[in-house]
Amino acid sequence: MNVSRWLSATVACGLAAAVLPLHAAEAGDAAAGKAKNSMCIGCHGIEGYRTAFPAVYSVPKLGGQHADYIVSALRAYKSGERSHPSMRGIVAGLSDKDMADLAAYYASEATRSAASK
Numbered sequence: 001m002n003v004s005r006w007l008s009a010t011v012a013c014g015l016a017a018a019v020l021p022l023h024a025a026e027a028g029d030a031a032a033g034k035a036k037n038s039m040c041i042g043c044h045g046i047e048g049y050r051t052a053f054p055a056v057y058s059v060p061k062l063g064g065q066h067a068d069y070i071v072s073a074l075r076a077y078k079s080g081e082r083s084h085p086s087m088r089g090i091v092a093g094l095s096d097k098d099m100a101d102l103a104a105y106y107a108s109e110a111t112r113s114a115a116s117k
Contacts, residue, residue, distance in 0.1 A: 028067060028097075033105025036098055039090050044106075051086065063109030070103035 040062070043049055049059045062070065076082040078091040091099070 028071075028100030028102070028104030030101070030104040030108040033101035033103070036101055037105060040102065040106075043086075057084070062106040065106055067100070067103035067107035070106055071099050074099045074102070 043051065043059045044062045046059070047061060051057045051059055073082065074091050074094065077084065077087040078094070080088070082088075094102075
């Protein structure tokens with residue numbers, strides 16, 4: 001095998017090995033997310049809810065939001081990229097699997113709501 005072919009095959013295998021775990025980690029279980037949402041539902045399950053700490057803030061309703069967006073937002077709160085203190089406290093204890101499960105649950109809410117109409 002020549003060097004360029006070997007290098008191409010090695011890079012392709014390395015990229016595949018790096019990407020596959022990312023996709024597996026992002027797949028969440030909506031049923032597990034429903035069981036984990038007790039810290040979320042108190043604010044995100046109320047239409048038009050606003051918090052008063054640290055300032056008046058309109059809380060978004062999460063049902064029907066894209067799972068990838070929810071995971072991205074949760075990771076941003078956990079890393080400090082987003083700075084809402086209540087959210088940072090809540091996500092501090094969430095694993096990547098917890099985030100994916102919650103995201104899958106909230107993403108599936110639009111489907112359940114539309115089916116029940």
